[in-house]
Amino acid sequence: MREHLLPGIRASSQSDTPGKNHARRFHAANHTPIVSTPDSKHFAIAIDGPAASGKSTVARLLAQRLGLVMVNSGAMYRAVTWKALGEHLDPHDSAAVANLLRRIRIECGHNGIGSTITIDGVDPGDELRSEKVNANVSAISAIPEVRDALIGLQRGYTQHSNVVMEGRDIGSVVFPDTPYKIYIDAAEEIRAARRKAAGEVDSIASRDAADSSRQTAPLVVAPGATRLDTSNLTIDGAVDAAIEILRHQGLKA
DSSP, rough: OOOOBBOOOEEEEOOOOOOOOOOOOOEEETTSSSOOOOOOOOOEEEEEEOOTTTTTHHHHHHHHHTTTTTHHHHHHHHHHHHHHHHHOOTTTOOHHHHHHHHHOOEEEEEOOSSSEEEEETTGGGGGGSSSSHHHHHHHHHOOHHHHHHHHHHHGGGGGGHHHHHHHHIIIIIISTTTTTTTEEOHHHHHHHHHHTTTTOOOOHHHHHHHHOSSSOOOOOTTTTTTEEOTTOOOOOHHHHHHHHHHTTOOOOO
């Protein structure tokens, strides 16, 4: 595989799964799966970290190597943000956004390649990474009603599959009891350069401040998580490091 610099490993303690396409649907309005879900017998690997730290890439390739389902929780918050902006709502108007959640249908699942999400039957696609969504997703993510609804959807994945889930509160809030937790980070200037190289407009410093200071599920290093700095790692090097961390945490990989 061609190696790209994720612009050395520093670690300190602190899916793509093949298989059947389970047609799973979860409805955000009542915070519960539409289908019945028995007690989970599956595990989650929690990958948290700030914007452009490399967590999405590492989570995706980690899931491929381990044969697990990869779930991008951030796409769920981006999808709600996309819908709210499409209806010309103020992202800071928590009451209006909460009312929106009661009116729309959010469906999450996986298609044998990765996680999927639609709102009212529409896949937002590349619009999830638009400049407007980038600028407003932190405000939407801070609304308690949004987090309550989407956390239920995120937990629903482990009713059917072992997952690698990446986000900002996976190890601290969504799956606090999982023994498999990695916090992926990188220097701010390197993360800003990654965003620019990807052709995205995003204020890394502003995102960091908003994500770390919000009252609801702020970005933190979860208890039991191991920090992985990807500043000077290649993609392959970062994935290798993540697998080594998980082995130390008890995963047989």
